[in-house]
Amino acid sequence: MVTGILILVALSWALWLFSNTFRSNNGRWLFISFALISLTSGYGLYQYLGASKVINQLAKQHQSLKDYDLTKLAAMVGEKKLTVNQLISELRLRQEANPSDKEGWMKLGRLMLVSSNSNGNNGLSDEETKSLIKMTSQAFDRASQIGTQQEQINNRIEVAKTYIEFNDFESALSQLNLVLLKNTNHEGALMMKGLTDSRLGNHQAAIDTWSYLLAKRESGSDSANLIDSLIAKEQANLDFLSSQYVSIHIDNFSNLDLHSFTKAFALIRPAQGGAPIAVKSYEVHKLPNTFKLTPKDLMLQSNDFWQVTDLYIEIRLSQSGFAKSEIGDKYGRTKIIKGLKPEQNFHINIDKVVN
Numbered sequence: 001m002v003t004g005i006l007i008l009v010a011l012s013w014a015l016w017l018f019s020n021t022f023r024s025n026n027g028r029w030l031f032i033s034f035a036l037i038s039l040t041s042g043y044g045l046y047q048y049l050g051a052s053k054v055i056n057q058l059a060k061q062h063q064s065l066k067d068y069d070l071t072k073l074a075a076m077v078g079e080k081k082l083t084v085n086q087l088i089s090e091l092r093l094r095q096e097a098n099p100s101d102k103e104g105w106m107k108l109g110r111l112m113l114v115s116s117n118s119n120g121n122n123g124l125s126d127e128e129t130k131s132l133i134k135m136t137s138q139a140f141d142r143a144s145q146i147g148t149q150q151e152q153i154n155n156r157i158e159v160a161k162t163y164i165e166f167n168d169f170e171s172a173l174s175q176l177n178l179v180l181l182k183n184t185n186h187e188g189a190l191m192m193k194g195l196t197d198s199r200l201g202n203h204q205a206a207i208d209t210w211s212y213l214l215a216k217r218e219s220g221s222d223s224a225n226l227i228d229s230l231i232a233k234e235q236a237n238l239d240f241l242s243s244q245y246v247s248i249h250i251d252n253f254s255n256l257d258l259h260s261f262t263k264a265f266a267l268i269r270p271a272q273g274g275a276p277i278a279v280k281s282y283e284v285h286k287l288p289n290t291f292k293l294t295p296k297d298l299m300l301q302s303n304d305f306w307q308v309t310d311l312y313i314e315i316r317l318s319q320s321g322f323a324k325s326e327i328g329d330k331y332g333r334t335k336i337i338k339g340l341k342p343e344q345n346f347h348i349n350i351d352k353v354v355n
Helices: 002-017 025-065 070-078 084-096 102-116 126-144 149-165 169-182 187-199 203-214 222-242
Strands: 246-250 263-270 278-283 290-293 311-318 330-333 344-348
Touching: 070 084, 084 102, 084 126, 102 126, 102 149, 126 149, 126 169, 149 169, 149 187, 169 187, 187 203, 187 222, 203 222, 246 311, 263 290, 278 290, 311 344
Parallel strands: 246 344
Antiparallel strands: 246 290, 263 278, 263 311, 311 330
């Protein structure tokens, strides 16, 4: 509000000051430049006042909490006298007084990780949880930048282990990749990376990592045999996944006027109606005449692709590109199927029109 009033006053003053100069192009450009400077300055003032307000609030909060130990602060959170975010802000402010304390940053990061992984029981909004996750990463990064290069590597390994403990495998993998950027042959990081990729379902990546590690082992040694067994399990997973599909072939593909449509949808639908079980979409110009549907195409990953019965497979060409069928869309579908089997093949003619 204050900023808006200041901008209006500045513009009014400029209008009076330059009113007699608008008859020339130079005068007009001078006024426009002044107006832009006023707007930019006003916005900068607004940002400064907002940041200053936050800093003052944090300082005031710190003054009221500085004499309380962690037990008392935790009790205040339990009594709803302090929010989780206020507690974290206070602990982070205290930690800034000792920025070289690696263990302090690790403890703070772990505390924030616990708070952000409370599955909605922490009373935080989605936005607050995202902020907490970001601050967790910042605390762990501070811990990982302390000490010699070898100590920093060890710190990141510790951070990765912490993320794995909380089943945050994506964040753990990011930390391990940072370690391997500094030391491509770090055996502990390579082993953990393989395990983490395996948990994420990145089976080929796990095989590649462990194969690199295996090359450094003596053939026939216990460690080589262990890595061999891990690679064999990942290869078995890959072989299994490669068979988990049903194949769809469009028999009249060459006769279709694809230029009239924008998107194609392949759907597995329950015969009794309702939401699709699985969906795969293509830009219509990229639609192949034969493709596969797999468990990855399930609408709900908790469903079992192979246990669903009484269904049919449909391919629909959409004019608008929307998932919901509309008048003028073309489609084809199979007969009712009792259930799907791995590597099963189906043929469809797209020869019906939505009326």
